[in-house]
Amino acid sequence: MERIELLKELTEGFGISGYEAEIRETLKKYFSSRAEVIQDRLGSIIAKKKGTADSPKIMFAAHMDEIGFMVKEISKEGFIKFLPVGGWWQGNLPGLRVWIKNSKGDTIPGVIGMKPIHELTPEEAKKIPEIEKMYIDVGATGNFNPQEKMKIRPGDPVIPDGKFESLANGELYMAKAWDDRVGCALLVELLNNLTAFEHPNTVYLAGTAQEEVGLRGARTAAFTVEPDIGFALDVSICRDTPGNEGEAKEKLGAGAAILIYDSTMIPHIKLRDFVCELAELNNIPYHFTSLKGGYDTGVIHISKSGVPSLAIGVPCRYVHSGAGIISIKDYENVLNLLTLIVKHLNQDVMAQLIK
Numbered sequence: 544m545e546r547i548e549l550l551k552e553l554t555e556g557f558g559i560s561g562y563e564a565e566i567r568e569t570l571k572k573y574f575s576s577r578a579e580v581i582q583d584r585l586g587s588i589i590a591k592k593k594g595t596a597d598s599p600k601i602m603f604a605a606h607m608d609e610i611g612f613m614v615k616e617i618s619k620e621g622f623i624k625f626l627p628v629g630g631w632w633q634g635n636l637p638g639l640r641v642w643i644k645n646s647k648g649d650t651i652p653g654v655i656g657m658k659p660i661h662e663l664t665p666e667e668a669k670k671i672p673e674i675e676k677m678y679i680d681v682g683a684t685g686n687f688n689p690q691e692k693m694k695i696r697p698g699d700p701v702i703p704d705g706k707f708e709s710l711a712n713g714e715l716y717m718a719k720a721w722d723d724r725v726g727c728a729l730l731v732e733l734l735n736n737l738t739a740f741e742h743p744n745t746v747y748l749a750g751t752a753q754e755e756v757g758l759r760g761a762r763t764a765a766f767t768v769e770p771d772i773g774f775a776l777d778v779s780i781c782r783d784t785p786g787n788e789g790e791a792k793e794k795l796g797a798g799a800a801i802l803i804y805d806s807t808m809i810p811h812i813k814l815r816d817f818v819c820e821l822a823e824l825n826n827i828p829y830h831f832t833s834l835k836g837g838y839d840t841g842v843i844h845i846s847k848s849g850v851p852s853l854a855i856g857v858p859c860r861y862v863h864s865g866a867g868i869i870s871i872k873d874y875e876n877v878l879n880l881l882t883l884i885v886k887h888l889n890q891d892v893m894a895q896l897i898k
């Protein structure tokens with residue numbers, strides 16, 4: 544399996560929250576020859592890889608959905624009003640090229656439009672544009688009716704147009720939907736690594752649905768798996784660009800991001816320390832990160848009677864916009880760290896963690 548091909552395939556895939564079928568099929572393709580595959584009723588997909596022991600049950604969650612939009616209604620002039628799905632900042636929207644997928648599965652190009660700058664009043668120009676005043680333009684003119692001619696209907700999903708590109712020195716890659724297809728790729732590669740050695744636990748690799756609208760798929764996936772330990776694999780925030788004060792610790796090339804706090808979870812302290820120690824012993828670079836918002840572990844750690852959990856991130860610039868940038872070295876460091884975790888997390892370690 545070629546790593547860059549895998550990342551391209553996953554990031555260019557089409558899958559807003561609730562419409563993850565294409566990504567689920569991609570994961571299934573990679574999972575099914577190496578593990579037992581379980582699908583829950585909300586749409587998450589889970590690969591179960593049994594090691595030499597049934598427990599601890601370790602769950603790695605990465606969400607399949609990306610932020611996008613949904614067709615709300617079509618005006619009689621043929622402009623498409625839309626709903627944001629997931630957390631967009633309005634300033635990123637005007638001029639964004641998008642693809643609409645209709646019920647037949649065709650993808651239709653368009654652009655998010657609003658009044659041009661020349662037409663804004665001085666008051667309007669100072670404000671962040673409102674989503675309600677924007678629309679998707681698919682090129683309807685005259686009496687062209689997109690509903691009839693293109694079979695576009697309310698409820699159809701929309702994603703940003705984002706080609707996968709290699710940048711600069713070949714270490715950095717730009718794509719849409721790194722959040723969280725980078726985590727999905729880690730699931731695939733981790734499973735691949737686990738086929739090469741015996742591990743003292745059972746591993747569940749979960750591609751979760753509907754994270755961006757409230758960690759919904761992780762909730763049902765955790766119910767299905769009943770894990771002893773939970774990890775979220777996702778992007779983490781970079782603070783290494785103009786406008787951020789001071790020397791950035793959270794930056795491209797800084798290795799694995801270990802979460803110390805987000806709005807949904809205080810990570811399990813002993814689990815965090817176990818992971819940091821493994822990284823140090825094996826010379827894997829890491830740094831701490833925090834987030835306004837949450838990862839899948841936000842619901843995993845409070846499932847059943849509580850699950851020691853930690854989120855591990857791949858640093859990413861421009862999270863929740865039409866294009867992000869990651870470093871392939873960080874990806875590799877995170878993958879190596881995850882592989883070490885599975886190698887070492889046995890029943891004795893588990894007993895120590897929950898003592």
Ligand SMILES: [Zn+2]
Binds near residue numbers: 722723754778
């Ligand atoms: Zn995410």
